[in-house]
Amino acid sequence: MAVGGAWLGGCASSGEHHAHAGAGHESGHGSAHGSLVAAGDIVLFQGDSITDAGRSRPEAGQANHQPALGNGYAWLAAAQLLLDRPKDHLMVYNRGISGHKVPQLANRWQADCLDLKPNLLSVLIGVNDIWHGLNGNYDGTVQTYERDYMALLTRTREALPSIKLVVCEPFVLRCGAVTDKWFPLFDEYRAAAKRVATSFHASWVPFQGMFDEAVQYAPAEHWAKDGVHPSSAGASLMAHAWLKEVYHPGLA
Numbered sequence: 001m002a003v004g005g006a007w008l009g010g011c012a013s014s015g016e017h018h019a020h021a022g023a024g025h026e027s028g029h030g031s032a033h034g035s036l037v038a039a040g041d042i043v044l045f046q047g048d049s050i051t052d053a054g055r056s057r058p059e060a061g062q063a064n065h066q067p068a069l070g071n072g073y074a075w076l077a078a079a080q081l082l083l084d085r086p087k088d089h090l091m092v093y094n095r096g097i098s099g100h101k102v103p104q105l106a107n108r109w110q111a112d113c114l115d116l117k118p119n120l121l122s123v124l125i126g127v128n129d130i131w132h133g134l135n136g137n138y139d140g141t142v143q144t145y146e147r148d149y150m151a152l153l154t155r156t157r158e159a160l161p162s163i164k165l166v167v168c169e170p171f172v173l174r175c176g177a178v179t180d181k182w183f184p185l186f187d188e189y190r191a192a193a194k195r196v197a198t199s200f201h202a203s204w205v206p207f208q209g210m211f212d213e214a215v216q217y218a219p220a221e222h223w224a225k226d227g228v229h230p231s232s233a234g235a236s237l238m239a240h241a242w243l244k245e246v247y248h249p250g251l252a
Contacts, residue, residue, distance in 0.1 A: 035246070035247050035248060036120055036164045036166070036203060036246050036247070037081060037085070037090070037120060037246065037247055038088075038119070039085070039088040039089065039090075040088065040089050040090070040119075041088075041090055041091070041118075041119040041120050042063075042091045042092075042093070042116060042117060042118045042119050042120070043078070043081070043090060043091070043092045043093070043118060043119070043120045043122070044092075044093050044094075044095060044113060044116055044118035044120070044121050044122070045069075045074035045077075045078075045092075045093070045094045045095070045096060045122050045124075046095050046096060046105065046112070046113060046121065046122065046123045046125070047096040047100070047105075047123060047124035047125050047168075048096060048097065048098060048099060048100045048101070048124070048125060048127065048128050049096070049097075049098035049099060049100075049229060050072060050096070050124060050127070050228070050229060050230065051070070051072065051073075051074050051094060051096025051124050052070055052072075052094070052096035052097055052098045053070030053071045053072025053073070053074065053075065053094075053096070053235070054070050054071050054072075055067065055068055055069060055070035055071075055094050055096065056068050060093070060094070060095070063091035063092055063093055064078065064082055064090070064091065064092050066079075068093070068094060069092065069093075069094045070094055070096070071232075071235075072230065072235045072238075073230070073235045073236075073238035073239045073242060074092075074094045074096065074122075074239075075094070076235060076236055076238075076239035077238075077239040077242045077243055077247075078092040078094075080239065080243055080247075081243075081247065084247075093116060093118075095108075095112040095113065095116075096124075099128060100125070100128060101125065101128045101129045101132065101138065101140065101145075102125055102126075102129060102140075102144075102145055102148040102149050102152060103140075103148060105123075105125060105152060106148060106151070106152050106155075109152065109155065109156070113156065114155075114156070114159045114160065117160065118160070118163065119162070119163065119164060120163070120164045120166065120246075121156065121163055121164070121165055121166065122166035122168060122205075122242070122246065123153075123165075123166065123167055123168065124168035124170070124205075124207075125149070125170070126145065126170030126189050126190075126192075126193055127170050127171075127172060127228055129144075129145045129189065130182065130185060130186055130189050131177070131228070134181060134182065142185070142188045142189055142192050145189060145192055146192040146195065146196060149192070149193070149196045150196055150199065153165060153196065153200050153202075157200065164203075165197075165200050165201075165202035165203070166202060166203045166204075166205060166242075166245075166246050167193060167194075167196055167197035167200070167202040167203070167204055167205070168193075168204075168205040168207055168242070169190055169193055169194070169204065169205060169206050169207045169208050169209070170186075170189055170190055170193055170207070170208070171190075171207040171208040171210075171211050172186060172208075172224075172227050172228055173211055173215065173220035173221075173223055173224045173227045173228075174220055174227065175219075175220040175221050175224070175225070175226070175227045176221070176224070176225055176226030176227035176228070177226050177227050177228060178226075178227030178228065190208055203245055203246055204245065205241055205242050205245045205246065206241070206245075207238060207241060210237060210238075210241045211223055211224075211234070211237070214237060218233075222234075223237065
């Protein structure tokens with residue numbers, strides 16, 4: 001996955017998205033490249049502050065509405081979907097909440113996920129599960145994270161058997177708040193998230209691998225000044241990675 005050709009080429013490759021998307025318009029089942037996004041889908045982004053990205057709570061019920069989708073990767077990915085598929089009646093929502101860990105997702109899952117009946121659910125969660133532990137504000141472990149994440153997606157699949165699942169890789173960059181004390185524990189959380197994705201045959205968005213390559217082209221602070229929350233450049237990179245894996249799987 002060359003950064004210059006795939007990840008950093010996000011803006012330059014928007015024409016590719018349009019070309020491939022057109023192949024799926026007539027069938028209503030996504031692109032010719034196996035897109036998970038089908039006509040009429042309700043798409044839900046879930047997670048913590050990285051997904052939240054300043055979204056408007058009062059306007060959260062409005063699908064496809066920028067203030068309700070925030071200013072991060074979820075909005076940028078949604079904007080591309082809506083631009084490519086204007087006649088497909090997609091409805092995109094964001095229910096990320098800053099500071100949340102897997103237990104907080106579970107506590108609000110009925111209202112913030114199941115009641116919305118999404119066809120496609122994308123989850124990015126995990127950085128707070130380790131960060132709050134390092135700060136002494138949480139006693140959860142990697143085992144807790146994996147167990148509770150498994151339980152959450154089991155509950156989801158039982159309620160919505162045909163749901164399409166996307167598990168995004170937790171990521172950090174080595175700068176700002178992220179020090180050596182995060183490792184190797186953080187890599188264990190990443191591995192746990194990967195096992196969850198595999199167990200549920202979910203699509204996997206490899207954000208950490210993407211950023212590990214991106215720092216060869218610009219310093220870590222360029223992508224996420226505090227090592228956790230992406231800049232506009234980092235969010236753009238994430239949106240491109242998400243679209244590559246979910247909207248156009250296998251796109252080079």
